[in-house]
Amino acid sequence: MKINQWLETLKSSGTPDFAEALCYLGDTFPALHQLAATPQDARWHSEGDVAIHTQMVLTELYQLFATEAQHLTGEQRQALILAAMLHDIGKPATTQPRERDGEIRIVAPGHEALGRNMISVALMSLPLAYSVVQTIMGLVGYHQLPKLLVVRNADYAEYLKLALNADLQLLYWLERADMQGRICEDLATQLSLLAEFRLFAQEYGFWNADFRQRLLADVQQKSTDAEQRYVDGYALRELATRDIAQPVEALARTYQRCQQYSHFYLLFGASGSGKSSWIAQQRRDDWLVISLDEIRAEINGQRGNQKNRGQMLQLAKQRLKQALAAGQDVVWDATNIRQDFREPLTTLAVNYGALITMVIFHLDSATLKRQNRQRPHAVSDEVLQQQLTRLQWPQVEESHYQWIIGENGQPLASNG
Numbered sequence: 214m215k216i217n218q219w220l221e222t223l224k225s226s227g228t229p230d231f232a233e234a235l236c237y238l239g240d241t242f243p244a245l246h247q248l249a250a251t252p253q254d255a256r257w258h259s260e261g262d263v264a265i266h267t268q269m270v271l272t273e274l275y276q277l278f279a280t281e282a283q284h285l286t287g288e289q290r291q292a293l294i295l296a297a298m299l300h301d302i303g304k305p306a307t308t309q310p311r312e313r314d315g316e317i318r319i320v321a322p323g324h325e326a327l328g329r330n331m332i333s334v335a336l337m338s339l340p341l342a343y344s345v346v347q348t349i350m351g352l353v354g355y356h357q358l359p360k361l362l363v364v365r366n367a368d369y370a371e372y373l374k375l376a377l378n379a380d381l382q383l384l385y386w387l388e389r390a391d392m393q394g395r396i397c398e399d400l401a402t403q404l405s406l407l408a409e410f411r412l413f414a415q416e417y418g419f420w421n422a423d424f425r426q427r428l429l430a431d432v433q434q435k436s437t438d439a440e441q442r443y444v445d446g447y448a449l450r451e452l453a454t455r456d457i458a459q460p461v462e463a464l465a466r467t468y469q470r471c472q473q474y475s476h477f478y479l480l481f482g483a484s485g486s487g488k489s490s491w492i493a494q495q496r497r498d499d500w501l502v503i504s505l506d507e508i509r510a511e512i513n514g515q516r517g518n519q520k521n522r523g524q525m526l527q528l529a530k531q532r533l534k535q536a537l538a539a540g541q542d543v544v545w546d547a548t549n550i551r552q553d554f555r556e557p558l559t560t561l562a563v564n565y566g567a568l569i570t571m572v573i574f575h576l577d578s579a580t581l582k583r584q585n586r587q588r589p590h591a592v593s594d595e596v597l598q599q600q601l602t603r604l605q606w607p608q609v610e611e612s613h614y615q616w617i618i619g620e621n622g623q624p625l626a627s628n629g
Contacts, residue, residue: 217340223291228275231268234298241335245298247305254319260396263301270297270394274386282386289383292345296352296387303328326605329354333606337577343617343625346575350606351379352387359388359410360403369417374453376419377609377628385411425449431461435471443471443568446613453610475567476542479558481549481607482574482618483600484592485585491572491622492544501536503529504546506590530561537565552605559611571612576620 219227219237229237239245249264258266274297278285285293303324311320329350336346358375365371375381385407392403414420418427432448435441448463457463480488492502508525529545536543549555555571562569576584578601585591609615615628 486574
């Protein structure tokens with residue numbers, strides 16, 4: 214059976230075990246081959262290694278599909294099965310012994326976020342709807358949070374932030390399978406935490422993926438699309454960052470700024486992803502494009518010369534401040550693959566009242582390599598691979614809007 218046919222079976226009746234999944238997905242996700250050699254702590258996973266656990270999670274998921282979760286079909290079912298297969302793919306790279314309460318325990322800190330980053334590019338090589346790709350990434354990247362939100366007695370903002378990045382209903386079912394697919398002493402407690410998470414998600418109105426429209430209904434009062442877009446973007450982000458407690462507060466906070474504001478386009482994508490081509494196609498006369506490559510050439514004489522990095526960034530940020538202060542629209546042209554590089558830029562843009570749109574270029578590695586080699590200023594395959602290894606996928610609340618762009622500038626999705 215071909216991969217596209219196999220993936221289609223997951224929408225209805227397919228129930229592949231881990232060995233079958235490895236046959237179809239092992240080349241796309243090489244880390245799956247390492248799961249059997251990755252140990253787990255006996256207190257939390259006395260069933261054994263990560264491959265054994267993954268098989269048990271799949272078994273439990275199929276049982277849920279046959280009983281309580283019969284309503285999950287089509288792309289939801291497909292996304293959940295693939296997420297179950299991939300949910301611990303970050304463990305081989307993060308598993309380590311660590312002392313806790315005087316005992317040496319086996320832990321895998323940060324394996325969820327790393328797993329999301331690891332699969333982000335590889336998923337684009339599979340014949341999947343982009344909505345499924347986004348769902349899988351959200352489930353893998355945040356699958357440990359449901360229980361933690363309850364343990365931390367998290368507030369509305371934390372649930373909203375999670376809902377912006379992952380489908381909470383599907384996350385619940387994945388974690389039901391994840392918990393039931395292990396042997397541990399505190400299983401009843403863990404399942405009780407999940408039940409509480411479900412109640413909170415439903416109470417806050419985040420159980421269904423279409424919550425944005427309901428949440429923003431009270432602020433739909435602006436007479437122009439430009440003003441409404443600004444209010445909507447700030448309302449969602451400021452709710453998630455606790456700057457406001459109710460959406461309607463955004464009306465007062467944005468009353469003057471929504472009438473005239475800068476657009477700040479922050480590009481995200483590895484070399485060869487099409488950022489320069491997109492700028493050339495979309496560029497307006499009033500845009501200021503701040504290209505870090507061009508500033509390197511300006512300071513060092515060559516685009517690829519990495520010297521004087523501090524001077525280069527200082528000049529770039531100075532130009533950004535001047536443009537935003539003047540109300541000018543700005544495009545920040547760089548790979549921006551690290552979250553700690555993006556955060557100072559988005560903070561600066563918010564301080565100047567700009568509307569932030571993160572333009573995310575999402576392509577598979579083969580396409581990236583081919584397009585990179587065709588560029589006038591190509592980087593080596595080694596440098597490109599380093600970029601993909603270090604890539605940190607943006608969270609939705611980092612910006613007000615996200616545009617996701619595929620091959621040849623094709624729009625894939627928008628979030629916000």
